[in-house]
Each structure stands twice: as structure tokens, then as C-alpha cells.
Amino acid sequence: MNTASNGGYRKKNLFLKFFSWRRRKSPEQPAGQGWSLRKFPWKRIGLLLLLASSVGLLLPAQAFGTSLLVILLLAILFEFATENIRKFSPDNKDLLFLTLLLLGMLTVTKASLAVFPLIGLTLPGIPYSAYVYGIGIAAGAMLVRIVLNSETALVFAVIASMFAGWLMGNSFFFSLYFFIGSVVGAHSVAYCEDRSVLVKAGAKVGLVNVLTILCESLIGDRWVLSGMGFNLLFGSLGGVVAALVVLGSLPIVEWVFGYTTNIKLLELANLNHPLLKKMILEAPGTYHHSVIVSTLAETAARSVNANPLLARVSAYYHDIGKINKPLYFVENQGPHVSRHDKLAPSMSSLILVSHVKDGLELAREYRLGGKISNIIQQHHGTGLISFFYQKAKDREDPQMEQVEEGAYRYPGPKPQTKEAGLVLLADAVEAASRSLLQPTPSRLQGLVQRIINSVFTEGQLDECELTLKDLHQIAKSFNLILAGIHHQRVEYPAHATRENAGKKKNNGDLRKQPAKTVRDGHPEDKKGGEEDLKRLGI
Numbered sequence: 001m002n003t004a005s006n007g008g009y010r011k012k013n014l015f016l017k018f019f020s021w022r023r024r025k026s027p028e029q030p031a032g033q034g035w036s037l038r039k040f041p042w043k044r045i046g047l048l049l050l051l052a053s054s055v056g057l058l059l060p061a062q063a064f065g066t067s068l069l070v071i072l073l074l075a076i077l078f079e080f081a082t083e084n085i086r087k088f089s090p091d092n093k094d095l096l097f098l099t100l101l102l103l104g105m106l107t108v109t110k111a112s113l114a115v116f117p118l119i120g121l122t123l124p125g126i127p128y129s130a131y132v133y134g135i136g137i138a139a140g141a142m143l144v145r146i147v148l149n150s151e152t153a154l155v156f157a158v159i160a161s162m163f164a165g166w167l168m169g170n171s172f173f174f175s176l177y178f179f180i181g182s183v184v185g186a187h188s189v190a191y192c193e194d195r196s197v198l199v200k201a202g203a204k205v206g207l208v209n210v211l212t213i214l215c216e217s218l219i220g221d222r223w224v225l226s227g228m229g230f231n232l233l234f235g236s237l238g239g240v241v242a243a244l245v246v247l248g249s250l251p252i253v254e255w256v257f258g259y260t261t262n263i264k265l266l267e268l269a270n271l272n273h274p275l276l277k278k279m280i281l282e283a284p285g286t287y288h289h290s291v292i293v294s295t296l297a298e299t300a301a302r303s304v305n306a307n308p309l310l311a312r313v314s315a316y317y318h319d320i321g322k323i324n325k326p327l328y329f330v331e332n333q334g335p336h337v338s339r340h341d342k343l344a345p346s347m348s349s350l351i352l353v354s355h356v357k358d359g360l361e362l363a364r365e366y367r368l369g370g371k372i373s374n375i376i377q378q379h380h381g382t383g384l385i386s387f388f389y390q391k392a393k394d395r396e397d398p399q400m401e402q403v404e405e406g407a408y409r410y411p412g413p414k415p416q417t418k419e420a421g422l423v424l425l426a427d428a429v430e431a432a433s434r435s436l437l438q439p440t441p442s443r444l445q446g447l448v449q450r451i452i453n454s455v456f457t458e459g460q461l462d463e464c465e466l467t468l469k470d471l472h473q474i475a476k477s478f479n480l481i482l483a484g485i486h487h488q489r490v491e492y493p494a495h496a497t498r499e500n501a502g503k504k505k506n507n508g509d510l511r512k513q514p515a516k517t518v519r520d521g522h523p524e525d526k527k528g529g530e531e532d533l534k535r536l537g538i
Helices: 014-018 042-058 063-084 092-122 128-134 138-147 150-167 172-188 195-219 228-257 262-268 274-282 284-303 308-317 345-365 370-378 386-394 418-433 441-457 468-485 525-535
Strands: none
Touching: 042 092, 063 150, 092 128, 092 138, 092 150, 092 228, 128 228, 138 150, 138 172, 138 195, 138 228, 150 172, 172 195, 172 228, 195 228, 262 308, 274 284, 274 308, 284 308, 284 418, 284 468, 308 370, 308 418, 345 370, 345 386, 370 418, 418 441, 418 468, 441 468
16 A cells, blocks of 8 residues: 555554554554454454444344444444544443443333333323433433543434434434433533532423424424423423433442542542541641642633643642651651651652552542542653752762663653643642742742743643643643732731720820739739730640
């Protein structure tokens, strides 16, 4: 095949593209290592065959031909989505979730279509065809939006509504009806931080269902029908059904697949969480540092359209690994005391790097979820521990052993998301701001700019989605928060003054107040001292 016109790049076959076994580019293989059966995407093939065969049995058509059509449809849609939709990159766990969710929805829809005529015999006053409008297909896209992202939810809505319309006798209207409801539902649960949001989303889906049914009646010139009222009623109930399904199934999905939703993040944001209580007792300096980092990261996240809740909660836990060795980190040490003075630079570097690994172990133990674990792992990127590296270079003996820079770098990887990049920047800026003797606004602004430029030029932000415009907004947010934290206070007098609210003699001018004396001839120092001791409980 001639690839000269394409810059030497050979595109993958569409079928092989669907079965790509890795989402990201893998490093080049060493010479002599060829293709192996272990690298073949058996899991994705199994999921596709399961989905195709199940849909082929559910749909009212010849099973084998339907299964082949499903494979062709999914392969083309997957190819288009991965090439043109930036955030559509499901891994094997995500594909398993999507497959089981789609099969469950289609199975329930098939069973419902079989049960509705029987219900119609029991309640003859209601046409059984009206029950179809109450099927909550929109629940699938709402679930996908909550646990994954909007792009994947849109792709899922296309597939689910298409197959649901096929189940209902190749009805184009029902495909459109379910698709509109799914899109509205998925949009309404964006950044869902409260279960009441799901109820409101169900109401919106019910409203748009009613509007869609009215449009259908206008198109078909069937404005006045005896059963129209029931159609509208069950259409509005369809949104309620979708909301109830999401409310009931979301905790199960979180537990089975280990997804970290915004509702789960709110639970982790509780400062009474056992891990945070342990941090404040054993590493109070780290706890205070983490709280400030969370404020910086959350404020910056709002300015760059990232997830502020994820940024805040992950900042709470990003340094939990320091709990194991708190006294080896400067924020937990006393003045002029450092345990690193008696250690070799290489050992000090190992201790600092180990807090990332220890944090990951604690995250797994306390079930913090994959999103927070990833940020814990990425919040230093592959940054250099410059202090101990320079200390080792000063002691280096070129004839004996050379200092390798890689031994003084964090293992990484570099931040992969906006939220991880924000935590990295907030962590570095907060730590550096403590070193300023006189943190004036101008000095803080210069510090923030230097830190962000250093992180950017070092390439730590190359793999996340932060742009230069985002970095400018982040710097403005950091400056605002740091200026509020390090603001100057008015110096209070040495002794607190007492107000005489009922006396108006001297208009509150202390210079005109005569000093009271006691028996020993001193001013009221003795009386004030006794009152102070009483306040202290002594």
C-alpha cells in the first residue's frame, strides 16, 4: 500500500480499529518482540459478540443477520466516535458497563412490550399502547453521563434509542422520542451533586416527552383523540420512571464497577472522613496544606470549566501518603528541626517519593475511587526533587559514582486531566508561598507566575488539556486566593482595652480615662491579672 501521500502514516483497518487493545499510544516494541495472542483484545471481542448475539435474539428479525448488522453498526460508530469525539475513550471496564446496561434496558423493554397487553385486559379503559410512552429509556444515558462523560452518553443515547425503536416495530418516531428524552436527561444531570437533581432531571424528561407527543399528533393531523390524554400522562411518567431507575441503580453501579461519581465525591468531602481525621491528628501541617490546596484548585477549576468538586476533594487526599512518615515533611516539622540532616540525599529522595505510593495504598484501602487515586499518583508528575538532587550533586565524586537525575524524580505519570494538573499547580504554588518572608500581593503574583512557567516549561502539563489561556485564568485565581490568605493585619495593642458602654464621659478616649489604683499603689494590673486567670479556669 502506498503511504507517500499520507506522510508515511498507515491508517488502521476499521475492524481492527474497533478492537484496538489500548486507548493510548504504546511505546515502541523492542526488536524481536512480535505479535502475541496475549495482546489480542479478547475481552472486547467477547463483549461485542455478547452484545450482537443478545440484540439479535431480542429484535424482531432473523437473528444471524441482525447480529451482523449490529456488529457493523457498532464498529462504524466506534470508529467515528474515537476519531472525532475527543473524550470518547472507554476502557474494557467501561465497555462492560455499557454493554450490560444496554442489554438490561433492551431486555426490560422487550418484557414490558409483552406485559402491556395483559395490563390492557385488566384495565380496559386505558389503551395499552399508551403504556409504551412511559418506558424510561432515558435512564441509560443519564447513568452514563453521571459515571462517565457527556460524549459517551450521547453515543449511548444514539444506540439505545435506535435499538428501542427497532424493538417497537421499526418505529422512527419512538427512536426519536427516546433519543430526545435521553439527551435532555443526560444534559440535566451534568455535575450531579445532589439526588434532588435527578428528580428535577426526571421532570424535564417528562416535559419534553409531552412536547414530543404533541408534535407527533400535529404532524399526523391527529390533534383530537380519545387516548391522547393517556399518551401525555404516561409520557410525563416516563421521566419519573427514568429518575427512579437512576436513583435505585446508581449506588449499585458505583459499588460494582468502582466508579466515583459526584455524589460519591460529596461523601468523601466530609471532613469527618476517617482518613482526614487521621491526617489532622498525625500530620496537622499536611492537613492545613491540603485544605489550602483544595481552595486554590477548586477556584481555578471553576475558571477553566473543570470539575470543581473533583479538584477540591482530590486535593484533600493528594498527600495522604505523608501520614506514614509525617515528620520527614517540612510542614509537620518543628522550627529548625529536620530529620533529613542525618540522611543521605538519596535516602531523603526515596522517602519523599514513597508518599505517592503510600497514598495509593491508602486510597485503595479506604475505597476512594479511581479518579482520586489517579490524581494522587499524578500530582507531582515526573518532577525533580531539586533540593536533594542539588545536595547530592554538591557531594558527588565523579571518580566513584555519578548522580543520576532519574533517581531524584517522581515516577509519574504526568497529569492526564485538567483536575490533576490543577492539583499539581496548586500544590507547588501553596508550598512555595510559605517561603516568602513578606508575602505582598506583588511578590505573590510574581511567585505564581514563576511556578506556573517552571511547571509548563518542564513539560509537566503536556498530557493534560490545560491551554495557555487556562494557565492565565489559573494564575488570576491563585493570586486572588493567596492575597486573601496572606493579607496584612492591623497590629493590636499589647493589652486589650475595656469598654464602658454605659458611660459617655470621655467619648471613648482612653487618654482621658483616669487610672484606677488599688491598696498597694499599683494600677489595676493585679485586678486584670486575676480576671485573666479566671477566664483561663485557674
